[in-house]
Amino acid sequence: MATRPLPALGGPGRAGRTTVVLIVALAGLLLSIGAAITVGPADLSLGIVWKVIADHLGLTHADVPLLRDHIVWELRLPRVLGAAVVGAGLAAAGAVMQTVTRNPLADPYLLGVSSGASLGAVAVIVLGLGAGTAALAGGAFTGALLAFALVITIAGRRAARAPTRIILAGVAIGQLCAALTSFVIIWVADPHATQSITFWLSGSLARADWTALAWAGPTLGVILTLILRYARSLNAFAFGEEAAATLGVDVTRTRWILLIATALLTAVLVAVSGAIGFVGLILPHAARLLTGPDHRRLLPVVVLTGAIFMIWVDTAARTLFEPRELPVGVLTALLGVPAFLLLMRRREVRG
Amino acid sequence: MLEITDVSWTVPAARILDNITFTVPANSLVGLLGPNGSGKTTLLRVVAGLLRPRTGQVALGDATVADLPRRVAARRMALLAQYAETDLDLTALDVVLLGRTPHQRSRWSDTDTDHALALAALDRVDLGGFAHRKWQTLSGGERQRVQLARAFTQEPELLLLDEPTNHLDIGHQLQLLHLVRRSQVTTLAALHDLNLAAMFCDTVVVLHHGQVVAAGPPFTVLTTDLLEDVYGVDADITNHDGRPVITYRPPS
Numbered sequence: 001m002a003t004r005p006l007p008a009l010g011g012p013g014r015a016g017r018t019t020v021v022l023i024v025a026l027a028g029l030l031l032s033i034g035a036a037i038t039v040g041p042a043d044l045s046l047g048i049v050w051k052v053i054a055d056h057l058g059l060t061h062a063d064v065p066l067l068r069d070h071i072v073w074e075l076r077l078p079r080v081l082g083a084a085v086v087g088a089g090l091a092a093a094g095a096v097m098q099t100v101t102r103n104p105l106a107d108p109y110l111l112g113v114s115s116g117a118s119l120g121a122v123a124v125i126v127l128g129l130g131a132g133t134a135a136l137a138g139g140a141f142t143g144a145l146l147a148f149a150l151v152i153t154i155a156g157r158r159a160a161r162a163p164t165r166i167i168l169a170g171v172a173i174g175q176l177c178a179a180l181t182s183f184v185i186i187w188v189a190d191p192h193a194t195q196s197i198t199f200w201l202s203g204s205l206a207r208a209d210w211t212a213l214a215w216a217g218p219t220l221g222v223i224l225t226l227i228l229r230y231a232r233s234l235n236a237f238a239f240g241e242e243a244a245a246t247l248g249v250d251v252t253r254t255r256w257i258l259l260i261a262t263a264l265l266t267a268v269l270v271a272v273s274g275a276i277g278f279v280g281l282i283l284p285h286a287a288r289l290l291t292g293p294d295h296r297r298l299l300p301v302v303v304l305t306g307a308i309f310m311i312w313v314d315t316a317a318r319t320l321f322e323p324r325e326l327p328v329g330v331l332t333a334l335l336g337v338p339a340f341l342l343l344m345r346r347r348e349v350r351g
Numbered sequence: 352m353l354e355i356t357d358v359s360w361t362v363p364a365a366r367i368l369d370n371i372t373f374t375v376p377a378n379s380l381v382g383l384l385g386p387n388g389s390g391k392t393t394l395l396r397v398v399a400g401l402l403r404p405r406t407g408q409v410a411l412g413d414a415t416v417a418d419l420p421r422r423v424a425a426r427r428m429a430l431l432a433q434y435a436e437t438d439l440d441l442t443a444l445d446v447v448l449l450g451r452t453p454h455q456r457s458r459w460s461d462t463d464t465d466h467a468l469a470l471a472a473l474d475r476v477d478l479g480g481f482a483h484r485k486w487q488t489l490s491g492g493e494r495q496r497v498q499l500a501r502a503f504t505q506e507p508e509l510l511l512l513d514e515p516t517n518h519l520d521i522g523h524q525l526q527l528l529h530l531v532r533r534s535q536v537t538t539l540a541a542l543h544d545l546n547l548a549a550m551f552c553d554t555v556v557v558l559h560h561g562q563v564v565a566a567g568p569p570f571t572v573l574t575t576d577l578l579e580d581v582y583g584v585d586a587d588i589t590n591h592d593g594r595p596v597i598t599y600r601p602p603s
């Protein structure tokens with residue numbers, strides 16, 4: 001066997017470049033959190049933001065006027081963190097689903113989970129089961145899980161071997177839930193309820209508060225940890241599931257664990273923010289351009305870029321047309337569709 | 352050594368494999384022949400542990416394949432499929448490193464050993480300078496050789512080939528089988544081209560309707576009668592340095 005010096009490992013500069021991307025993205029995330037809080041009425045500076053946060057974390061004692069303290073700690077910070085959690089979670093869920101279904105178009109929407117969550121929240125409003133954040137989130141979560149259970153039942157046992165069946169079932173259930181939601185809106189014809197319902201359909205982070213974060217954050221943490229443990233197995237799907245099986249991956253088990261985990265994650269996220277489209281679809285493709293397809297590099301980067309992306313899109317949504325707020329899902333769609341078309345062109349060019 | 356004993360596999364309407372028994376001795380190259388639908392691919396899937404035999408068993412060394420956890424099986428057997436396709440932006444080295452998956456799935460980064468094995472495997476398939484070439488820019492023959500390097504990187508004691516030369520031109524067909532032969536790894540290879548099988552295999556096993564109808568050295572197995580019975584073709588067979596050479600005649 002010829003012995004020769006090892007060339008640079010891990011592809012030409014890819015590993016090194018990913019480290020740089022990761023460090024930049026992490027710094028970018030922290031900066032984005034701080035900077036996004038200053039944007040909007042009340043004229044806050046980055047210095048004040050850090051002071052308030054440090055004060056609440058017990059690091060220093062700062063004398064910040066109560067009103068500003070309230071705006072930073074009770075209004076803007078939970079909202080910005082909510083955007084980060086939702087963006088990170090949707091992007092990670094999309095990346096994983098695209099791999100396990102071997103479908104570049106897969107995203108949390110395709111499993112019908114988001115539409116189920118919307119219907120669940122709307123049902124809570126219409127049936128008068130409550131109007132608080134907890135009741136709505138509970139309804140959204142229940143709806144998401146029911147929709148996913150239905151999708152799995154329809155897809156059947158063979159779905160383990162033919163992931164397209166899950167997607168087809170997901171699309172069908174998603175359409176059904178959307179139709180039922182529209183029906184409910186027309187049937188109720190109550191302007192107040194309709195407003196709430198629109199929130200769930202177009203997505204918004206206006207309801208993100210510490211309570212919502214208290215369970216969305218840990219859920220994201222647990223599921224991301226799980227997903228990262230499967231990074232190497234996900235790589236093995238590159239040449240299809242049979243190839244993955246001959247590389248030692250228990251394909252059926254891996255696929256179910258990851259699909260259920262991402263569905264759960266989506267359910268929790270939708271309960272926080274309503275249905276926000278295109279993030280789970282586009283961000284993984286954009287991140288792949290930076291890191292290449294290796295999930296050990298892709299997943300950390302997609303999580304960070306998803307969080308940053310969502311923070312700034314939400315900041316734009318709440319400030320562009322002040323004092324009126326744009327549903328953030330409208331903005332992600334406006335940005336997502338052109339990005340999607342670019343992506344399609346790129347794929348065509350590559351052949 | 353691979354021992355296949357009384358293996359059957361059925362689907363509701365048909366018996367795909369019917370009491371298959373034969374042995375692949377250590378360090379030999381055994382060709383699995385037979386027309387389309389004779390059960391070659393199904394048998395390879397059973398041997399690889401992807402399907403569980405309805406009856407009988409497959410033994411690899413002292414282990415029963417059906418009892419091996421997937422990951423353990425993948426450390427002992429590697430499969431080279433007809434055709435490998437991905438739309439991911441992978442380099443040849445990325446693909447070859449996939450062969451290390453069963454050896455250290457839980458570890459986060461590839462070790463120097465992994466890289467050394469992968470690069471050595473690329474050398475072994477005569478693609479020494481190709482580590483950083485993109486998969487999408489490789490020719491069909493180069494892709495199959497990269498996949499063979501991936502299979503070597505699994506460090507298998509048994510190599511399974513499922514008609515790996517189907518999409519290759521004759522030069523690349525000869526090259527791929529030459530590399531397999533040269534590797535000395537125990538190999539069971541489903542092959543379509545009987546002349547290629549005769550040229551490279553120590554023994555050939557002929558499947559027909561899910562049964563073994565002949566097994567042995569190419570010269571004793573590949574006879575005009577067998578080709579007539581199994582493939583329904585008319586052919587002349589001549590002796591070339593102890594290997595049969597088949598010349599087909601057009602159907603009359």
